[in-house]
Amino acid sequence: MKQQTEFLMSTADTIASPERLPLLQLLALTLASFLATANETIPAGLLDQIATGFMTSEAWAGQTVTLCALGAGIAAIPLTVLTKKYPQRNLLLISLITFSVCNLLTALSTHFIFVLCLRFIIGLATGLAWSILATYARSMAPPHLQGRALAIAMLGIPLALALGVPLSAW
Known part of the structure:
Protein backbone atom coordinates (compact mmCIF):
# COMPACT_ATOMS: atom_id res chain seq x y z
CA MET A 1 0.00 0.00 0.00
CA LYS A 2 2.84 2.37 0.86
CA GLN A 3 4.50 1.74 -2.51
CA GLN A 4 1.24 2.46 -4.38
CA THR A 5 0.67 5.62 -2.36
CA GLU A 6 4.22 6.78 -3.05
CA PHE A 7 3.76 6.12 -6.77
CA LEU A 8 0.46 7.98 -6.86
CA MET A 9 1.88 10.88 -4.88
CA SER A 10 4.95 11.15 -7.14
CA THR A 11 2.68 11.02 -10.19
CA ALA A 12 0.40 13.67 -8.72
CA ASP A 13 3.36 15.87 -7.81
CA THR A 14 4.74 15.78 -11.33
CA ILE A 15 1.42 16.22 -13.15
CA ALA A 16 -0.91 18.32 -11.03
CA SER A 17 -0.48 21.97 -10.38
CA PRO A 18 -2.35 23.70 -7.60
CA GLU A 19 -4.39 25.81 -10.02
CA ARG A 20 -5.30 23.61 -12.99
CA LEU A 21 -6.04 20.10 -14.14
CA PRO A 22 -3.67 18.04 -16.31
CA LEU A 23 -6.24 18.04 -19.12
CA LEU A 24 -4.22 16.14 -21.72
CA GLN A 25 -3.48 13.29 -19.32
CA LEU A 26 -7.10 13.20 -18.15
CA LEU A 27 -8.30 13.04 -21.75
CA ALA A 28 -6.04 10.01 -22.22
CA LEU A 29 -7.88 8.43 -19.28
CA THR A 30 -11.18 9.43 -20.91
CA LEU A 31 -10.08 7.49 -23.99
CA ALA A 32 -9.16 4.52 -21.80
CA SER A 33 -12.58 4.54 -20.09
CA PHE A 34 -14.22 4.82 -23.52
CA LEU A 35 -12.25 1.83 -24.82
CA ALA A 36 -12.97 -0.26 -21.74
CA THR A 37 -16.71 0.35 -22.01
CA ALA A 38 -16.91 0.15 -25.81
CA ASN A 39 -15.05 -3.18 -25.72
CA GLU A 40 -17.80 -4.54 -23.54
CA THR A 41 -20.81 -3.20 -25.40
CA ILE A 42 -19.98 -2.98 -29.13
CA PRO A 43 -20.89 -6.62 -29.88
CA ALA A 44 -24.48 -5.80 -28.88
CA GLY A 45 -24.78 -3.84 -32.12
CA LEU A 46 -23.34 -6.71 -34.15
CA LEU A 47 -25.27 -9.70 -32.83
CA ASP A 48 -26.81 -10.69 -36.16
CA GLN A 49 -23.44 -10.50 -37.95
CA ILE A 50 -21.71 -12.43 -35.16
CA ALA A 51 -24.43 -15.09 -35.18
CA GLN A 88 -1.14 1.95 -11.93
CA ARG A 89 0.11 3.29 -15.25
CA ASN A 90 1.64 -0.07 -16.14
CA LEU A 91 -1.51 -1.93 -15.16
CA LEU A 92 -3.64 0.37 -17.28
CA LEU A 93 -1.32 -0.20 -20.23
CA ILE A 94 -1.54 -3.95 -19.68
CA SER A 95 -5.34 -3.66 -19.74
CA LEU A 96 -5.28 -1.72 -23.00
CA ILE A 97 -2.82 -4.15 -24.57
CA THR A 98 -5.04 -7.03 -23.45
CA PHE A 99 -8.01 -5.34 -25.17
CA SER A 100 -5.99 -4.97 -28.37
CA VAL A 101 -4.60 -8.51 -28.45
CA CYS A 102 -7.91 -10.15 -27.55
CA ASN A 103 -9.80 -8.06 -30.10
CA LEU A 104 -7.27 -8.97 -32.78
CA LEU A 105 -7.56 -12.66 -31.91
CA THR A 106 -11.36 -12.34 -31.90
CA ALA A 107 -11.31 -10.80 -35.37
CA LEU A 108 -9.12 -13.64 -36.67
CA SER A 109 -10.88 -16.50 -34.90
CA THR A 110 -13.18 -19.00 -36.56
CA HIS A 111 -14.05 -20.76 -33.28
CA PHE A 112 -16.92 -19.31 -31.28
CA ILE A 113 -15.92 -20.93 -27.97
CA PHE A 114 -12.46 -19.37 -28.30
CA VAL A 115 -14.12 -15.99 -28.91
CA LEU A 116 -16.22 -16.43 -25.77
CA CYS A 117 -13.04 -17.14 -23.77
CA LEU A 118 -11.42 -14.03 -25.25
CA ARG A 119 -14.46 -11.95 -24.35
CA PHE A 120 -14.21 -13.14 -20.75
CA ILE A 121 -10.52 -12.13 -20.71
CA ILE A 122 -11.47 -8.73 -22.13
CA GLY A 123 -13.93 -8.46 -19.25
CA LEU A 124 -11.18 -9.19 -16.73
CA ALA A 125 -9.06 -6.45 -18.29
CA THR A 126 -12.06 -4.11 -18.21
CA GLY A 127 -12.60 -4.76 -14.51
CA LEU A 128 -8.94 -3.98 -13.86
CA ALA A 129 -9.07 -0.82 -15.98
CA TRP A 130 -12.17 0.47 -14.20
CA SER A 131 -10.59 -0.10 -10.81
CA ILE A 132 -7.52 1.87 -11.85
CA LEU A 133 -9.09 4.77 -13.74
CA ALA A 134 -10.83 6.47 -10.84
CA THR A 135 -7.88 6.29 -8.48
CA TYR A 136 -5.42 7.30 -11.15
CA ALA A 137 -7.51 10.29 -12.29
CA ARG A 138 -7.87 11.57 -8.75
CA SER A 139 -4.15 11.17 -8.11
CA MET A 140 -3.39 13.48 -11.03
CA ALA A 141 -5.30 16.42 -9.60
CA PRO A 142 -4.92 18.65 -6.59
CA PRO A 143 -7.43 17.83 -3.82
CA HIS A 144 -9.87 20.62 -4.67
CA LEU A 145 -10.07 19.49 -8.33
CA GLN A 146 -10.24 15.72 -7.85
CA GLY A 147 -13.97 15.54 -8.52
CA ARG A 148 -13.55 17.31 -11.84
CA ALA A 149 -10.62 15.08 -12.75
CA LEU A 150 -12.73 12.01 -12.02
CA ALA A 151 -15.64 13.37 -14.08
CA ILE A 152 -13.36 14.04 -17.07
CA ALA A 153 -11.72 10.62 -16.91
CA MET A 154 -15.05 8.81 -16.62
CA LEU A 155 -16.67 10.78 -19.44
CA GLY A 156 -15.61 7.95 -21.75
CA ILE A 157 -18.17 5.61 -20.18
CA PRO A 158 -21.37 7.48 -21.15
CA LEU A 159 -19.83 8.35 -24.52
CA ALA A 160 -19.16 4.68 -25.22
CA LEU A 161 -22.64 3.69 -24.09
CA ALA A 162 -24.28 6.40 -26.18
CA LEU A 163 -22.10 6.02 -29.28
CA GLY A 164 -20.46 2.60 -29.20
CA VAL A 165 -23.44 0.33 -29.88
CA PRO A 166 -25.13 2.61 -32.44
CA LEU A 167 -21.86 3.13 -34.33
CA SER A 168 -21.13 -0.60 -34.36
CA ALA A 169 -24.64 -1.36 -35.61
CA TRP A 170 -24.25 1.28 -38.31
Whole structure:
Protein backbone atom coordinates (compact mmCIF):
# COMPACT_ATOMS: atom_id res chain seq x y z
CA MET A 1 0.00 0.00 0.00
CA LYS A 2 2.84 2.37 0.86
CA GLN A 3 4.50 1.74 -2.51
CA GLN A 4 1.24 2.46 -4.38
CA THR A 5 0.67 5.62 -2.36
CA GLU A 6 4.22 6.78 -3.05
CA PHE A 7 3.76 6.12 -6.77
CA LEU A 8 0.46 7.98 -6.86
CA MET A 9 1.88 10.88 -4.88
CA SER A 10 4.95 11.15 -7.14
CA THR A 11 2.68 11.02 -10.19
CA ALA A 12 0.40 13.67 -8.72
CA ASP A 13 3.36 15.87 -7.81
CA THR A 14 4.74 15.78 -11.33
CA ILE A 15 1.42 16.22 -13.15
CA ALA A 16 -0.91 18.32 -11.03
CA SER A 17 -0.48 21.97 -10.38
CA PRO A 18 -2.35 23.70 -7.60
CA GLU A 19 -4.39 25.81 -10.02
CA ARG A 20 -5.30 23.61 -12.99
CA LEU A 21 -6.04 20.10 -14.14
CA PRO A 22 -3.67 18.04 -16.31
CA LEU A 23 -6.24 18.04 -19.12
CA LEU A 24 -4.22 16.14 -21.72
CA GLN A 25 -3.48 13.29 -19.32
CA LEU A 26 -7.10 13.20 -18.15
CA LEU A 27 -8.30 13.04 -21.75
CA ALA A 28 -6.04 10.01 -22.22
CA LEU A 29 -7.88 8.43 -19.28
CA THR A 30 -11.18 9.43 -20.91
CA LEU A 31 -10.08 7.49 -23.99
CA ALA A 32 -9.16 4.52 -21.80
CA SER A 33 -12.58 4.54 -20.09
CA PHE A 34 -14.22 4.82 -23.52
CA LEU A 35 -12.25 1.83 -24.82
CA ALA A 36 -12.97 -0.26 -21.74
CA THR A 37 -16.71 0.35 -22.01
CA ALA A 38 -16.91 0.15 -25.81
CA ASN A 39 -15.05 -3.18 -25.72
CA GLU A 40 -17.80 -4.54 -23.54
CA THR A 41 -20.81 -3.20 -25.40
CA ILE A 42 -19.98 -2.98 -29.13
CA PRO A 43 -20.89 -6.62 -29.88
CA ALA A 44 -24.48 -5.80 -28.88
CA GLY A 45 -24.78 -3.84 -32.12
CA LEU A 46 -23.34 -6.71 -34.15
CA LEU A 47 -25.27 -9.70 -32.83
CA ASP A 48 -26.81 -10.69 -36.16
CA GLN A 49 -23.44 -10.50 -37.95
CA ILE A 50 -21.71 -12.43 -35.16
CA ALA A 51 -24.43 -15.09 -35.18
CA THR A 52 -24.25 -15.43 -38.96
CA GLY A 53 -20.46 -15.50 -39.02
CA PHE A 54 -20.23 -18.23 -36.40
CA MET A 55 -23.39 -20.04 -37.55
CA THR A 56 -25.04 -19.74 -34.17
CA SER A 57 -28.12 -18.03 -32.75
CA GLU A 58 -28.26 -14.36 -31.80
CA ALA A 59 -28.86 -15.47 -28.21
CA TRP A 60 -25.52 -17.29 -28.22
CA ALA A 61 -23.86 -14.35 -29.97
CA GLY A 62 -25.19 -12.19 -27.11
CA GLN A 63 -23.04 -14.19 -24.74
CA THR A 64 -20.08 -12.20 -26.09
CA VAL A 65 -21.50 -9.23 -24.19
CA THR A 66 -22.54 -11.29 -21.18
CA LEU A 67 -19.16 -12.94 -20.66
CA CYS A 68 -17.34 -9.64 -20.96
CA ALA A 69 -19.63 -8.08 -18.34
CA LEU A 70 -19.25 -11.15 -16.14
CA GLY A 71 -15.46 -10.96 -16.35
CA ALA A 72 -15.52 -7.26 -15.46
CA GLY A 73 -17.82 -7.84 -12.51
CA ILE A 74 -15.80 -10.74 -11.20
CA ALA A 75 -12.43 -9.07 -11.69
CA ALA A 76 -12.84 -5.52 -10.44
CA ILE A 77 -12.40 -6.02 -6.71
CA PRO A 78 -10.07 -9.06 -6.62
CA LEU A 79 -7.73 -7.68 -9.29
CA THR A 80 -7.66 -4.34 -7.51
CA VAL A 81 -6.55 -6.05 -4.31
CA LEU A 82 -4.06 -8.35 -6.05
CA THR A 83 -2.42 -5.58 -8.09
CA LYS A 84 -2.32 -2.72 -5.60
CA LYS A 85 1.47 -3.06 -5.25
CA TYR A 86 2.08 -2.42 -8.94
CA PRO A 87 2.32 0.92 -10.76
CA GLN A 88 -1.14 1.95 -11.93
CA ARG A 89 0.11 3.29 -15.25
CA ASN A 90 1.64 -0.07 -16.14
CA LEU A 91 -1.51 -1.93 -15.16
CA LEU A 92 -3.64 0.37 -17.28
CA LEU A 93 -1.32 -0.20 -20.23
CA ILE A 94 -1.54 -3.95 -19.68
CA SER A 95 -5.34 -3.66 -19.74
CA LEU A 96 -5.28 -1.72 -23.00
CA ILE A 97 -2.82 -4.15 -24.57
CA THR A 98 -5.04 -7.03 -23.45
CA PHE A 99 -8.01 -5.34 -25.17
CA SER A 100 -5.99 -4.97 -28.37
CA VAL A 101 -4.60 -8.51 -28.45
CA CYS A 102 -7.91 -10.15 -27.55
CA ASN A 103 -9.80 -8.06 -30.10
CA LEU A 104 -7.27 -8.97 -32.78
CA LEU A 105 -7.56 -12.66 -31.91
CA THR A 106 -11.36 -12.34 -31.90
CA ALA A 107 -11.31 -10.80 -35.37
CA LEU A 108 -9.12 -13.64 -36.67
CA SER A 109 -10.88 -16.50 -34.90
CA THR A 110 -13.18 -19.00 -36.56
CA HIS A 111 -14.05 -20.76 -33.28
CA PHE A 112 -16.92 -19.31 -31.28
CA ILE A 113 -15.92 -20.93 -27.97
CA PHE A 114 -12.46 -19.37 -28.30
CA VAL A 115 -14.12 -15.99 -28.91
CA LEU A 116 -16.22 -16.43 -25.77
CA CYS A 117 -13.04 -17.14 -23.77
CA LEU A 118 -11.42 -14.03 -25.25
CA ARG A 119 -14.46 -11.95 -24.35
CA PHE A 120 -14.21 -13.14 -20.75
CA ILE A 121 -10.52 -12.13 -20.71
CA ILE A 122 -11.47 -8.73 -22.13
CA GLY A 123 -13.93 -8.46 -19.25
CA LEU A 124 -11.18 -9.19 -16.73
CA ALA A 125 -9.06 -6.45 -18.29
CA THR A 126 -12.06 -4.11 -18.21
CA GLY A 127 -12.60 -4.76 -14.51
CA LEU A 128 -8.94 -3.98 -13.86
CA ALA A 129 -9.07 -0.82 -15.98
CA TRP A 130 -12.17 0.47 -14.20
CA SER A 131 -10.59 -0.10 -10.81
CA ILE A 132 -7.52 1.87 -11.85
CA LEU A 133 -9.09 4.77 -13.74
CA ALA A 134 -10.83 6.47 -10.84
CA THR A 135 -7.88 6.29 -8.48
CA TYR A 136 -5.42 7.30 -11.15
CA ALA A 137 -7.51 10.29 -12.29
CA ARG A 138 -7.87 11.57 -8.75
CA SER A 139 -4.15 11.17 -8.11
CA MET A 140 -3.39 13.48 -11.03
CA ALA A 141 -5.30 16.42 -9.60
CA PRO A 142 -4.92 18.65 -6.59
CA PRO A 143 -7.43 17.83 -3.82
CA HIS A 144 -9.87 20.62 -4.67
CA LEU A 145 -10.07 19.49 -8.33
CA GLN A 146 -10.24 15.72 -7.85
CA GLY A 147 -13.97 15.54 -8.52
CA ARG A 148 -13.55 17.31 -11.84
CA ALA A 149 -10.62 15.08 -12.75
CA LEU A 150 -12.73 12.01 -12.02
CA ALA A 151 -15.64 13.37 -14.08
CA ILE A 152 -13.36 14.04 -17.07
CA ALA A 153 -11.72 10.62 -16.91
CA MET A 154 -15.05 8.81 -16.62
CA LEU A 155 -16.67 10.78 -19.44
CA GLY A 156 -15.61 7.95 -21.75
CA ILE A 157 -18.17 5.61 -20.18
CA PRO A 158 -21.37 7.48 -21.15
CA LEU A 159 -19.83 8.35 -24.52
CA ALA A 160 -19.16 4.68 -25.22
CA LEU A 161 -22.64 3.69 -24.09
CA ALA A 162 -24.28 6.40 -26.18
CA LEU A 163 -22.10 6.02 -29.28
CA GLY A 164 -20.46 2.60 -29.20
CA VAL A 165 -23.44 0.33 -29.88
CA PRO A 166 -25.13 2.61 -32.44
CA LEU A 167 -21.86 3.13 -34.33
CA SER A 168 -21.13 -0.60 -34.36
CA ALA A 169 -24.64 -1.36 -35.61
CA TRP A 170 -24.25 1.28 -38.31
